[in-house]
Amino acid sequence: MLIRPEEPRDHDAVRDVHLAAFGDHGAKVAELADALRAGNPVSLVAEVDGAVVGHVMVGRNLLDAPPRLVDVGVLSPLGVLAQHQRRGVGKALVAAAIEATTFPALFLEGDPRYYSRLGFRAGADLGFRRPSLRIPPAAFQVVLLDGHEEWMTGTLVYDAVFWRLDAVGLR
Incomplete structure (x- = not known):
């Protein structure tokens, strides 16, 4: 498996x-990625035998911290x-995304049984x-990543794209 930056030739894949x-939410998720x-x-793909089999993005959002x-x-x-799935592709993509980001914290919406194994913790437990x-x-x-400081708590503010596409929370 090769993890590499997404290129324009990968968009359709x-x-x-x-x-x-x-599944039923695939069109919305594809539109969100676009x-x-x-x-x-940061946009990375996982490639197996020359074919794109996985994808992850990390985008800039805001934390409304008190200061x-x-x-x-x-x-x-x-x-x-x-x-x-269940072959380490998702885990490798998440690890590469964490490695590639320069943000002090990385948030997500997802299954805690899966993401806790990759270092993620409940946001509320840490003041978010x-x-x-x-x-x-x-x-x-x-x-929490390099550069995070204790005062960096507060409300996560999603990029407007998430709201425009109604891609927030479970539907």
Whole structure:
């Protein structure tokens, strides 16, 4: 498996990954990935035998901390084709995304049983507030990275793309 930066030639394959990986929500997730590209996120693909089998993005969002706004990352979306799941592709993509980011914290919405194994913790336990009540508390997770300071707590503020596409919380 090769993890590498997404290139323009990968866009259709990335769209196909999200369409397949997210079932009924695949079109919305693919649209989210397309829209987030304009913000110049970290965008990585997993390739097996020359084919894109997984994708992850980390984009710039804001943390509304008491002293000031702080740039933070949001890991979304993450998708892996079904036939490549449970083979370490998602784990490798998340590890590479964490390694590639320069943000002091990285947030996501996801299954804590999966993401806790990758270093993520419940955001509320660390002083963070969800950007929407539609996000189940256990799904709102964060990993603190180099550059994080104790005063960096507060409310996560999603990029407008998430709101415009109604891609916040469970539907």
